[in-house]
Amino acid sequence: KAGVTQTPRYLIKTRGQQVTLSCSPISGHRSVSWYQQTPGQGLQFLFEYFSETQRNKGNFPGRFSGRQFSNSRSEMNVSTLELGDSALYLCASSLEPGQSYEQYFGPGTRLTVT
């Protein structure tokens, strides 16, 4: 079974631009979560989607948004990019939310904002 895939793997953007990152969960998984990883702040939860609905949101500004499609694929968008948005963005999927189901992480998208 293919693992979680994220596209693109690397991205370079300029301050003020916007960016869209994509995550394809493992087949059959309906829950997708996003995390931001930086050297300074570590791994921080962004949001979680299940059945096209946002279930949970982390403490990030409104410039960060996401959505989930009917096939469970998810996208996250960051508008008006700032230098501090440079990070590795990780996506994780599981069958459903909840303690019985393991979350599987993707390889991440490395975003560099210049």
Add this chain to the structure above:
Amino acid sequence: AQRVTQPEKLLSVFKGAPVELKCNYSYSGSPELFWYVQYSRQRLQLLLRHISRESIKGFTADLNKGETSFHLKKPFAQEEDSAMYYCAPRTGGGNKLTFGTGTQLKVEL
């Protein structure tokens, strides 16, 4: 405030020595606790969870509610254990994980 603390950024041990990676949490209620591991050039992956009470790759972790700790232990470190280890409580009904800052374990020969 809800918080998870991993006090050691780097832990260096010799092969065959015991390993203990510390994790303390401060959460109301009863969080579910996990250890995740990231080997060099690999994805973040689940190592073990407290509800399973299992031993994975020789590692165990016991939840101590009195001390609010979930330390990860292994009696004899192996070179292949060198990796970044994250403690992560999950609270609420969803999948939100709050990761600690991580401990880089280096096993030296």
